[in-house]
Amino acid sequence: xxxxxxxxxxxxxxxxxxxxxxxxxxxxxxxxxxxxxxxxxxxxxxxxxxxxxxxxxxxxxxxxxxxxxxxxxxxxxxxxxxxxxxxxxxxxxxxxxxxxxxxxxxxxxxxxxxxxxxxxxxxxxxxxxxxxxxxxxxxxxxxxxxxxxxxxxxxxxxxxxxxxxxxxxxxxxxxxxxxxxxxxxxxxxxxxxxxxxxxxxxxxxxxxxxxxxxxxxxxxxxxxxxxxxxxxxxxxxxxxxxxxxxxxxxxxxxxxxxxxxxxxxxxxxxxxxxxxxxxxxxxxxxxxxxxxxxxxxxxxxxxxxxxxxxxxxxxx
Numbered sequence: 001x002x003x004x005x006x007x008x009x010x011x012x013x014x015x016x017x018x019x020x021x022x023x024x025x026x027x028x029x030x031x032x033x034x035x036x037x038x039x040x041x042x043x044x045x046x047x048x049x050x051x052x053x054x055x056x057x058x059x060x061x062x063x064x065x066x067x068x069x070x071x072x073x074x075x076x077x078x079x080x081x082x083x084x085x086x087x088x089x090x091x092x093x094x095x096x097x098x099x100x101x102x103x104x105x106x107x108x109x110x111x112x113x114x115x116x117x118x119x120x121x122x123x124x125x126x127x128x129x130x131x132x133x134x135x136x137x138x139x140x141x142x143x144x145x146x147x148x149x150x151x152x153x154x155x156x157x158x159x160x161x162x163x164x165x166x167x168x169x170x171x172x173x174x175x176x177x178x179x180x181x182x183x184x185x186x187x188x189x190x191x192x193x194x195x196x197x198x199x200x201x202x203x204x205x206x207x208x209x210x211x212x213x214x215x216x217x218x219x220x221x222x223x224x225x226x227x228x229x230x231x232x233x234x235x236x237x238x239x240x241x242x243x244x245x246x247x248x249x250x251x252x253x254x255x256x257x258x259x260x261x262x263x264x265x266x267x268x269x270x271x272x273x274x275x276x277x278x279x280x281x282x283x284x285x286x287x288x289x290x291x292x293x294x295x296x297x298x299x300x301x302x303x304x305x306x307x308x309x310x311x312x313x314x315x316x
Contacts (some may be wrong), residue, residue: 015299015312021312029043032059033117042113044106046242048306054110056307057300061226062114064298064313065094068224069198070120090169091195092121093221096202097292100149100284101239103306107228109204115198118265123196132159132180133241135185148285151205156218162219166199181250183257204284207292219295227296232285234304236277243273 001193032055034042043049069092076089094111098104108126116124139145139153147153158176165173177189193199201218201292210217219225230238243261247269251262264272293299299312 004109015295015314018081018311018313019308020056020311023060023308026060026063027055032061034113038113042109043266044103044109046101046238046245047106049103049106049110053307054114057311058110061298061300061311062111062118064279065111065198065224066115066118066121068092068095069115070275071129072223073197074122089194089197091125091165091197091314092199093167093224094198095206095222095225095296096200096220096228097204097207097289097296099230099232099235099289100204100281101242102228102230102235102302103238104202104228107226107300108190111212111226112200117198121197124198124200125193125196125219126193126200126202127162127175128178129154129201129206130201131176131185131191132156132162133178133185135187140231146280149204151288152210154205156208157213159218159223160216161200162226163218165191165200167221169195171195172217181253181256203263204289207295208288208294209295225298227297227299228292229293229299230302230304231304232282234302235285236282238276238306239277239281240270240273241268243276245264245271256270260299 021228032051034054036051039049039051039054050308057159070093074088079202080089096104096111104127108128112124113124116122133139133148133153134155139148140198144150144153152235162173162175162314173193175193177186177191179186179189182292196304201222205218206222207219207227210220239298246258248263250256251258253259256262261269261272269315297314300308301310301312303309
């Protein structure tokens, strides 16, 4: 057996492997809290999320996360009581990682809505790591504009400081705001988090190990993490499909950073999208994102249809 195969086998031994049908049975008896209209509003461009997928995959996941959050809160309260201190329980932080176009943004939005319906976690906030990208001007200054989305393009220290404040229980914490229309940070805007029950942090590189042994990893500040996995060939197709949909939608807006792509023919658009995929997104997935999969608490394994085929849950 090769070293790679041994590493994969060792990683898998850390997880319970749960098939789609078995996982779906965990939702039996749980009422679906979202309407079809709400699911459509949550669904990202190119995603094929439907009511069955919500009920069979994400409803049980939201319940599991809620149980983890409630248990962590009780442990925090018990620890404070043991130490004779006031209860200082802080937000439960969930990380959601995975490739571009794999659907992690939709999953993060969906989990925010589902978790907020459980009694123990009514207040849920979502923060994306796009806000911690360096500004385009700074990326240009550093000569890494063509590596936007790679680990070095993020203000990792700023993200760690933000999450440290969240986990320390500060009453109000601010994060930068990123505009996909501008393809840049908006200096005059920010996202505010006010001690919710749960904070979901979504991004490509949130499970990256620290750059040195003396540094804090972003994932050190997570209580639970989800990695959204799929065959890169499937993700490439989803990326192209999304690019084509954006060309007819958001790219057509004259204020869009990508407006120049709106007039491309179908053939030109596919060629352009595959260029972005092969030159930027696939190398980033292969070298930086995919190697972090086995750092996750739970892995959602998607098939060619964009739906989840199995779940890997790390053993306690």
